[in-house]
Amino acid sequence: MTFKDLNLIPEILKALNKENYTTPTPIQEQAIPAVLAGRDLFGCAQTGTGKTAAFALPIVQLLNEQQARTQAQRRIRSLILTPTRELALQIAENMQAYSQFTPLRNAAIVGGVSQKAQERSLSQGPDILIATPGRLIDLMNQKQINxxxxxxxxxxxxxxxxDMGFIHDVKKIIAQMPSKRQTLFFSATMPPEISKMVKSLLVDPVKVEITPVSSTVDRIEQSVYLVDQENKQKQLNHLLRDDLIASALVFTRTKHGADRVVRALTKVGISAQAIHGNKSQNARQLALSNFKSGVTRVLVATDIAARGIDIEELSHVINFNLPNIAETYVHRIGRTGRAGMSGTAISFCEGEEIPYLKDIEKLIGKTIPEVKDHPYPMLGLAQPSKAGGASTAGGSKPAKARTHPTLKPKSERYPRASKTSR
Structure with missing residues (x-):
């Protein structure tokens, strides 16, 4: 299937061609026709599946056709709410690319920066507004947004x-909109609160579910190192001495932990920067820009700050701390292995994180191979259980040990592939 088969207008097809997007992803194939037909939509999809274009392209088409018919005064006709600044700016960048051959205007409203420039964007009359809830509420209270x-x-x-506590802000924002509207709802997981919101906000929605959360991308090579907490930094330094690790996104549990990892890496001559909620917006954007351009080899991030990070040819994801929510592991490692490329996901697991490892293996339905041949093995601890919770003490075969994951030449790790929209 091509984008032309989705009945997109020439202006959008021209933009996609200019951006070198050729093949729609599964979520785009299913969502775009439904949104163009005016249906509410619930999309359950992980990051990296192309969901931004799945809602952005039909929004551009619907609003552009309406603009052409009515020539009405410019008003905010579509609102895209997203949790983080990085994700909002990423969506705004994509939206600008998709609408570049239409008269539509887009604006991004995010916290952490001066609102003066955002006020100027609003004064020009955007058709599409991309916003984080906190800053949007502020501007609504100032009577600057209708x-x-x-x-x-x-x-x-x-x-x-x-998770970030925005749900009450979201409800306040929705209360200021017409009850009759089209609503597109996307979530990577389905906790009970999300199910309740879907039922209350959507009317007879089309449901699109892509890549169940329990699955991981087959082309991502996964491994785990059992290592005591005090040796994690030494193990990370040791791994990153390998120049074949071209770029690494390292996940820590806390903001302060991210800063500590960066300081330790810098001390041994490895270029690294941190991105988390305590950093200013400018500092976060600079760190992300340096990482994308290759100036910085290692980006250390917390889960919340990493939302919206979209980096092509990211060779490695490293879990310095295993997440306590199994689904988060799937989202983290999904940062690599995108757009037909291969990737490597490495995790460090200390004693207190063994239960998290068990939960992850149960979710993905397989054992993550353990790397035993390394300088900092965990001392005095039994092996983690097999996927699904079976204990090795109960007669199950232990996970197959292996040495450092084989790093293939870059030409093999990153085969050329047609670029799909994000």
Whole structure:
């Protein structure tokens, strides 16, 4: 299937061609026709599946056709709510690319920066507004934003907004919109609160579920190192001495932990920067830009700050701390192995994280191979159980040990592939 088969207008097809997007992803194939038909939509999809274009392309088409018919005064006709600044800016960048051959205007409203420039964007009359809840509420309270003409609402990364405590802000925002509207709802996971929101906000929605959360990308090579907490940094330094690790996104549990890892890496001559909620917006954007351009080899991030990070040819994801929510592991490692490329996911597991490892293996339905041949093995601890919770003490075969994951030449790790939209 091609984008032309989805009945997209020439202006959008021209933009996609300019951006070198050729093949729609599964979620785009299913979502775009439904949104163009005016249906509410619930998309359950992980990061990296192309969901931004799945809602952005039909929004551009619907609003552009309406603009051409009515020549009405510019008003905010579509609102895209997203939990983090990085993700909002990424969506705004994509939206600008998709709408570049239409007269539509887009604006991004995010916290952490001066609102003066955002006020100027609002004064020009955007058709599409991409916003984080906190800054949007601020500007609504200042009477600078009117949402009573919104026709299409997008709630992106709804589960993360719930985790970050934005759910009450989201409800306040929705209360200022017309009750009759088209709503597009995207979430990577389905906790009970999200199910409740779907039932209350969507009317007879089309459901699109892509890549169940229990699955991981087959082309991602996964491994785990059992290592005591005090040796994790030494193990990371040791791994990163290998120049074949071209770029690494390292996940820590806390903001302070991310800063500690960066300081330790810098001390041994490895270029690294951190990205987390305590950093200013400018500092976060600079760190991300340096990482994308190759100036910085290692980006250390917390889960919340990593939402919206979209990096092509990311060779490695390293879990310095295993997440306590198994689904988060799937989202983390999904940062690599995108767009037909291969990737490597390495995890460090200390004693207190063994239960997290068991949960992850149960979710993905397989044992993550353990690397035993390394300088900092964990001392005095039994092996983790097999996937699904079976204990090795009960007669199950232990996980197959292996040495350092084989790093293939870059030409093999990154086969050329047609670029798909994000």
């Amino acid at each position: 949402l009573q003409y919104v026709q299409i609402l997008v709630l992106d990364e709804a589960d993360r907004m719930l």
